Amino acid sequence: MKLLDTRQYLDMRREAFKNNGATPNPNADYDLTLWDTTRNVDWQKELIGGTAQYNDLQASVYGGNTNTQYLIGAGYHRETTVFPAGFNDQKGSVHFNISNISPDKKFKILLSGVYTVDNNKLSDYDLTDQALKLPPNAPKLYTEDGSLNWAPNAAGATTWQYNNPAAMLLLGYKTITNNLVSNAVLSYEVIPHLQLKSSFGYTNMQTNGLQTIPLEVQDPSTWSYKQRSTTFANGNIHSWIIEPQMSYSRTIKKGEITVLVGATIQQNGSSGQEIVASGFNSDLVMEDIASATTITPYTRANSVYKYAAIFSRFNFNWNDKYLVNLTSRRDGSSRFGPANQFHNFGAIGLGWLFSNERIVIRTLPFLSYGKLRASYGTTGNDQVGDYTFMDLYNSANTGVPYLGTVGIGPGSIFTPDLAWEETKKLEAGLELGFLKDRILFTSSFYRNRSSNQLLDYPLPAITGFTSVHKNLAAVVQNLGWEFECRTENIHGKDFRWTSSFNLSMNRNKLVSGTPGLSAYYQSRIGHPLSSQFVYHFLGVDPFTGLYQVADNHGGPTTAPNPLTDATVLIDLTPRFYGGFQNSISYKGIQLDFLFQFTKQPVWQQYLYNYMPGFFTSSSGSNQPVTVLNRWQQPGDVKPIQKFSQDYSVNKAWNNAQQSDQSYGDASYIRLKNMSLSCQLPSRWKKKLRLQNARVYAQGQNLLTITRFQGLDPENKSPTNLPPLRVITLGVQTTL
Numbered sequence: 001m002k003l004l005d006t007r008q009y010l011d012m013r014r015e016a017f018k019n020n021g022a023t024p025n026p027n028a029d030y031d032l033t034l035w036d037t038t039r040n041v042d043w044q045k046e047l048i049g050g051t052a053q054y055n056d057l058q059a060s061v062y063g064g065n066t067n068t069q070y071l072i073g074a075g076y077h078r079e080t081t082v083f084p085a086g087f088n089d090q091k092g093s094v095h096f097n098i099s100n101i102s103p104d105k106k107f108k109i110l111l112s113g114v115y116t117v118d119n120n121k122l123s124d125y126d127l128t129d130q131a132l133k134l135p136p137n138a139p140k141l142y143t144e145d146g147s148l149n150w151a152p153n154a155a156g157a158t159t160w161q162y163n164n165p166a167a168m169l170l171l172g173y174k175t176i177t178n179n180l181v182s183n184a185v186l187s188y189e190v191i192p193h194l195q196l197k198s199s200f201g202y203t204n205m206q207t208n209g210l211q212t213i214p215l216e217v218q219d220p221s222t223w224s225y226k227q228r229s230t231t232f233a234n235g236n237i238h239s240w241i242i243e244p245q246m247s248y249s250r251t252i253k254k255g256e257i258t259v260l261v262g263a264t265i266q267q268n269g270s271s272g273q274e275i276v277a278s279g280f281n282s283d284l285v286m287e288d289i290a291s292a293t294t295i296t297p298y299t300r301a302n303s304v305y306k307y308a309a310i311f312s313r314f315n316f317n318w319n320d321k322y323l324v325n326l327t328s329r330r331d332g333s334s335r336f337g338p339a340n341q342f343h344n345f346g347a348i349g350l351g352w353l354f355s356n357e358r359i360v361i362r363t364l365p366f367l368s369y370g371k372l373r374a375s376y377g378t379t380g381n382d383q384v385g386d387y388t389f390m391d392l393y394n395s396a397n398t399g400v401p402y403l404g405t406v407g408i409g410p411g412s413i414f415t416p417d418l419a420w421e422e423t424k425k426l427e428a429g430l431e432l433g434f435l436k437d438r439i440l441f442t443s444s445f446y447r448n449r450s451s452n453q454l455l456d457y458p459l460p461a462i463t464g465f466t467s468v469h470k471n472l473a474a475v476v477q478n479l480g481w482e483f484e485c486r487t488e489n490i491h492g493k494d495f496r497w498t499s500s501f502n503l504s505m506n507r508n509k510l511v512s513g514t515p516g517l518s519a520y521y522q523s524r525i526g527h528p529l530s531s532q533f534v535y536h537f538l539g540v541d542p543f544t545g546l547y548q549v550a551d552n553h554g555g556p557t558t559a560p561n562p563l564t565d566a567t568v569l570i571d572l573t574p575r576f577y578g579g580f581q582n583s584i585s586y587k588g589i590q591l592d593f594l595f596q597f598t599k600q601p602v603w604q605q606y607l608y609n610y611m612p613g614f615f616t617s618s619s620g621s622n623q624p625v626t627v628l629n630r631w632q633q634p635g636d637v638k639p640i641q642k643f644s645q646d647y648s649v650n651k652a653w654n655n656a657q658q659s660d661q662s663y664g665d666a667s668y669i670r671l672k673n674m675s676l677s678c679q680l681p682s683r684w685k686k687k688l689r690l691q692n693a694r695v696y697a698q699g700q701n702l703l704t705i706t707r708f709q710g711l712d713p714e715n716k717s718p719t720n721l722p723p724l725r726v727i728t729l730g731v732q733t734t735l
Helices: 006-020 043-048 128-133 165-170 358-363 647-657 682-688
Strands: 054-064 068-080 088-101 107-120 172-191 194-213 229-252 255-278 294-318 322-333 342-352 367-381 392-395 408-412 421-434 439-451 453-458 467-472 475-491 495-512 531-534 537-540 547-550 568-571 576-586 589-599 601-603 663-665 668-679 692-706 726-734
Touching: 043 128, 054 726, 322 367, 342 421, 547 647, 682 692
Parallel strands: none
Antiparallel strands: 054 068, 068 088, 088 107, 107 172, 172 194, 194 229, 229 255, 255 294, 294 322, 322 342, 342 367, 367 421, 392 408, 421 439, 439 475, 453 467, 475 495, 495 576, 531 568, 537 547, 576 589, 589 668, 601 663, 668 692, 692 726
């Protein structure tokens, strides 16, 4: 972001005092009274402007014979951050695949597995927020000897009136994760056309981590009452799944029938705990919990989720023209009450390959492929917490035991009728191919309506609970169009060029409500869920220099009523998004690139760090350069209200934040990916005894075209580091 430099920043601060008829306070306004007013630092470059290093190495060996094949591989990955510290993440992995088929071709088996060890020392503290808020004349982060700058001022207080951001870089982070993912698939052809098949999966992820807060990251003047502390955390997630299936396929005259019957049995378990230890006598022993004087259990979790289903599918294909697909299933989840753990779902799909009709072949020879399809069905959602429907009690550990024991308190109330959320899905599509499929076009329309919503139902606090999880009769609709076009522009002996374009337009709205919905949702019936009603912005009052908004009659007001005066509907749903990809090759050289685009609105008032003119320890003070277009004297017509360091302007500022003035355009076009690769000449590969040898260069987030004033239009967050520009150079060889 383009922020104020020191001269502009100090002018803003002094003008704020002038507007309020006040003078800087030597014990509070250190940016004007204590800090070096000639110092000018670009904190974005200082704190988040580094270069991250990325290294990736993959190797594999494969072989076998007609009946048995195998592959064994290993990988190493390491990456750092753009922060000015040695944070890094290292991963090592091994993986394998083994497949076998019996001599009679009836029995098949496939085994695969991946084991990864991840040693993550990346900080979970993002310096982006500080990089945007720090005044450009803020003190140095370090002293001459390299230690943190905690130099006191004339009044005896620390020069940094808020935490030195470099202190956050000394927080210790370490998380070691061991992850195993394995799978087996067995199949056997009992008789011709009848096959039995089953897959087995098992995963296990173990995590052990800690975060240390050494004494040196804190202001030395507070050491008398601050302690070193370490948070120890561990967790384990394990799951298994078994899916047996039986399929039968048969050709009858011009028709082909396929029937599939199967089941799913799945269980997920998770456990973990978090402990805070403090009172260490040295930074060197902070990873040893036995060296702490105080150990406090913080959180503990232990849960099991079970899922089971049976399903069937019937496919019918007549003469490669008419297609029918019928599916049915019965799903069960442990997350619902005993009366509603199981629910039935089903779907029907129809297709017509009209390009195979004789009349189409004769009259439309340029049409190589044409298909119409439509489907309607239901599906379910059980994405609520485990044990949500049950009476639950929580530990009431207040630090003061009663009769030497820790009490318990009610956590949730029994809801035996909690049931599956259901979505009814309608879809239709058209697929076309022209000129022997050198041009492929696909369009589809969908409408999904979700009912029996899993939401919190508010309760009077006198019941002992403020809400209960319940199924509400509200209906939410998601509707949209999706288009895709693939073209083979040039197909020569040495030169090829293909393109792909996709576009999505999606809309969402609350179709109907229920008395159990909150007032927030009730007011949005007929509107998108992401929409909200805001005030209408009237601009800056030319006489007072303060923001003003309109009441429900259109007149100016400084005290709007949110229930009656918020009349402008704002919808933050993206209008459309998509991508444009190209692949160009000439002999052994290949160029690929992808443009990503989005048309979307954004709430952008966060671009301003609190009210321009303020200097606070918690909210920062620097501002984007756009604040310079502000009101300065009576009669001025400006988009930004006057600078001030008095809280009397807070009400006008908040009104503007809740008005349509705070919303802007975050549309963008981004060169998301680009790669250039080159195969070594055949004579070189032959000389080096290589089957394949390729060198390549890749880039991500190389170029962004946008009017958005923030750091990044994709994540739209003022406090998170934007996606990095990544340049990768690599070599790939096959012996």
